[in-house]
Amino acid sequence: MLTIWGRENSNNVKKVLWCAAELRLNFTHINAGGTYGKTDEETFRSLNPNGLVPLLQDNDLALWESNTIVRYLAAKFGQHPFYANDPLVRAQAEKWMDWQISTIVVPFRTVFVGIVRTQPEQRDMGKIEAAITELEQHFTILEQTLAGQPYLSGDVFGIGDIPLGSFIYAWFEMPIKRQPRPHMERWYQRLCARPAYQSTVMTPLT
Numbered sequence: 001m002l003t004i005w006g007r008e009n010s011n012n013v014k015k016v017l018w019c020a021a022e023l024r025l026n027f028t029h030i031n032a033g034g035t036y037g038k039t040d041e042e043t044f045r046s047l048n049p050n051g052l053v054p055l056l057q058d059n060d061l062a063l064w065e066s067n068t069i070v071r072y073l074a075a076k077f078g079q080h081p082f083y084a085n086d087p088l089v090r091a092q093a094e095k096w097m098d099w100q101i102s103t104i105v106v107p108f109r110t111v112f113v114g115i116v117r118t119q120p121e122q123r124d125m126g127k128i129e130a131a132i133t134e135l136e137q138h139f140t141i142l143e144q145t146l147a148g149q150p151y152l153s154g155d156v157f158g159i160g161d162i163p164l165g166s167f168i169y170a171w172f173e174m175p176i177k178r179q180p181r182p183h184m185e186r187w188y189q190r191l192c193a194r195p196a197y198q199s200t201v202m203t204p205l206t
């Protein structure tokens, strides 16, 4: 039996909920973290000593780290081409997952927390704008890639699209000035057409 712990407004939890929805999995969802609490309780800490969400339980397995959970669900329940059979194709998709968590997450968090979770009068606009500039530099790489392929996973949608796809919704929804990125925007629109994305990722930013 699968249980996913984590509040629905977390960009990292969204990855897991979206992946589970794409795979049409049956699972129990427990809201946790933020105002829901629970993450400091002994039971939760015994499953994830970091006290962070998302957390996946699959019978005796307790697994944390959002991208690892996405990979696990895809490997266990997914099929080609969502989880590509060819190691070369899969690796090309998976590198975007690592890029998201290594390169994008820190400046993204500065912008997201600054714009969505901070009152205007308390915002450090210098810091937010520097983070936007940094993200725009990184997104040039995304734009060039998506000029030559419809999805980050390659010719078809797959796991490589999930981590950045979860974050990109907030990027396009936040009231910030963005450089025009026609290829990224077309990729985003392709994601927006997916019912699983609509129900799990395209929810109010809070």
Ligand SMILES: N[C@@H](CCC(=O)N[C@@H](CS)C(=O)NCC(=O)O)C(=O)O
Pocket: 007, 010, 011, 012, 013, 032, 033, 034, 039, 051, 052, 053, 054, 064, 065, 066, 067
């Ligand atoms: N690298 C971890 C980061 C997890 C993380 O930072 N989770 C945040 C939510 S996005 C969290 O648990 N914050 C505390 C809380 O919600 O109470 C992952 O990708 O799963």
